[in-house]
Amino acid sequence: MSLPHAILTALLEKPSSGLELTRRFDKSIGFFWSATHQQIYRELARLEDAELIRAVPQPPSRGQRKEYEVLPDGRAELRRWVAAGQDPRPVRDPLMVRVRAASVVGTEGLAAELHRHLGLHRAQLEEYRAIEERDFPVEGAADEDRLLHGVLRAGIAQESFWVGWLAQMLDELPPEEGE
Amino acid sequence: MSLPHAILTALLEKPSSGLELTRRFDKSIGFFWSATHQQIYRELARLEDAELIRAVPQPPSRGQRKEYEVLPDGRAELRRWVAAGQDPRPVRDPLMVRVRAASVVGTEGLAAELHRHLGLHRAQLEEYRAIEERDFPVEGAADEDRLLHGVLRAGIAQESFWVGWLAQMLDELPPEEGE
DNA sequence: GCGCGTTTTGCACGCAGTTGCATAATCGTC
DNA sequence: GACGATTATGCAACTGCGTGCAAAACGCGC
Structure with a gap:
């Protein structure tokens, strides 16, 4: 499960909205962990639920930009994950x-x-x-x-x-x- | 969707039962397309449904070896697939x-x-x-x-x-x- | 200020893959 | 010949990911 952590990393580098994230994925992190915009929106919602990130206060409504930033818990979780072990995933070519x-x-x-x-x-x-x-x-x-x-x-x-x-x-x- | 074709390839090299396939996957094709035994059993059932392979006649019952072999349609499908195009899957590391x-x-x-x-x-x-x-x-x-x-x-x-x-x-x- | 395309967010559905567990046959052992 | 371990097949539920589509706000032209 690397997507949430990839997003945390990207958000630490620079707070962004879902669409911005999608575009930045396409030309940096996405080279090593691709993700569609739906995946990203879903994951942002989950991370917000878990209180690892938060949307900076704004009138929340559909179709309206929502800028996210990482909370201290999110940074801690990412630090924990960096040190965690994970086997290389089986090759599928x-x-x-x-x-x-x-x-x-x-x-x-x-x-x-x-x-x-x-x-x-x-x-x-x-x-x-x-x-x-x-x-x-x-x-x-x-x-x-x-x-x-x-x-x-x-x-x-x-x-x-x-x-x-x-x-x-x-x-x-x-x-x-x-x- | 490479699993069915990986299985067809393996079965052409040598007709086998589900468990045999699982074991052969673990030390040849599986280096490049890993699969668990459940995936293999499910896929064998689908391939049999589609009449690309068949179980060589035996008293069918649970817990009893079922040996599969490739039918002409299966070989044709594999040949078709070899020539087909498919983009490299996005990297996920x-x-x-x-x-x-x-x-x-x-x-x-x-x-x-x-x-x-x-x-x-x-x-x-x-x-x-x-x-x-x-x-x-x-x-x-x-x-x-x-x-x-x-x-x-x-x-x-x-x-x-x-x-x-x-x-x-x-x-x-x-x-x-x-x- | 109305229509229309664009931007941004989001839902619903389906598929492939993984995990946990269940069931049936077989084989060795005493 | 009864019991347990091993072999072999299979079901059910869940997760991650992809595709298609919808909906709300915004920007631009006239």
Whole structure:
């Protein structure tokens, strides 16, 4: 259950409304924990219920912005969670299943799909690299920055791996018609 | 929705009962698409309903082994699925969320958790390497084998990445008491 | 100041996956 | 041949997440 804690983190970085959060997720935390706006609204309501966050006083009504901020209990809960243990979640990679299936029923149509993924991962890699240049231009920063940079480096390494792996697989794959 | 196709693949490699499937999942396909026995039983029932697989004739009763095999329609469906497109699922990595949270509320307790993960990934890497030595001792095999070896190489690369990344993060992290 | 699109929040439903428990057959042991 | 442990299948309830849709406020144009 990481979503509530991802939201607490985002709100500590900057108090926001549901929609703002959704947008910030799309280009930072969401790289590692994606969430739709409904998930976020639901979770904000739960966190407010649990009194870990609160909406800054405003006339509450539907369709009206509600700005949330983290309460002391929320910060404490996040601190507790950072130290808590949690096993890595089991891997679930449809592409690997697909390749395995192809080894049984034939590789027809597989190359195109690998190609498409290659493009997607290349694009993501570019995006990460751009963020790195923008946010971490020099080495030797503060502890806080080193952690954030570390997370970004993980993303870059993962995407680099996929780009390399997909290229190699496409190389080894018997060519298809219409390529 | 990869589970039914993972099961079809496994059944094509070798007709099996539900429990056998569960066990084979735990040490092959399950590395990339884990599943519990309940998921597998439910999915087998659905696949049988859809007439993609069938139970080889036996006195059907509870607690009695039911061996399943893939029907022609099932093989066709799997072939169709291999060529189908599917976007990579959004990443969901609790550990990255945790590190990011730590950059806001402090790293207390984080090192221990990173250390634990390092151990787990090291162990998984060992397991993959053992499988590689056992199943793919030499290069230049058949197409089918090259695909399977490719999937395994992906697993090895991922685990290697984690081991390296975690070691570096632990290196950079300020040391804690009681380490 | 009225209509209309946009922004922001939210509900309802369904599916995939997990956990806990139940039930039936089988096998070993004394 | 009775008992308990193990094997094998399955049901029920719950949770997290995704999709589709609705509803309230706001902003803009005329």
